[in-house]
Amino acid sequence: MTVEESETAARMFKALGDPVRLRLFSAVASHPGGEACVCDISDVGVSQPTVSHHLKKLKEAGLLLSERRGTWVYYRVAPSVLAAMGQILATTPSAA
Amino acid sequence: MTVEESETAARMFKALGDPVRLRLFSAVASHPGGEACVCDISDVGVSQPTVSHHLKKLKEAGLLLSERRGTWVYYRVAPSVLAAMGQILATTPSAA
DNA sequence: CGTCAACATAGACAGCTATCGAAGCAGTGC
């Protein structure tokens, strides 16, 4: 594992290394249609600006994408992340 | 995803959310025999006390186990983590 | 144009964290 690889992967792990962000990511990933607007998932126990802050971090880490449609902003899991999950399932020998 | 679940999982992600720790974990996991002594993996670009500090964090997160044998201390991936990996491979539908 | 709702940004602050050098502890071997 190279230094560069470890830094990219660590950035993603780090983004998921907060309970609030993990619940937000999980909520987006498991939402019907594969996407959710902020108002759908902002009931995680912190204030609205804090939710926005965490979603920004998840976006910066490359885990989520956002798109504005009218008044609402919709978030969905980045395709590259889904691809990475598929990659893991395809390349892992049997069960570690 | 419950609050409790998210906190446990986030603790593990957070532990892997540092490039140095990720390389250490990777080095242990990919080492012949499934275990490695500190001297085998401590070439990650930081001082030796810092390596020890990171290994402690990985142990506290439940990702690694350590065992002293004579002068050396050996680290290996925790069985529960290996089991969790197997679980993911077994329960994930196809490719996310 | 004015108002309202949905999100984002700015600024501040307490708490955590990664890192180091120095010192301590545990075994080995002479």
Next chain:
DNA sequence: GCACTGCTTCGATAGCTGTCTATGTTGACG
């Protein structure tokens, strides 16, 4: 018992982070 090696712990410090309140921005609707 003494010195040496491998690793951990201690103490200090600079930098990051999660949270809040207050304020901006963007679009919808009369």
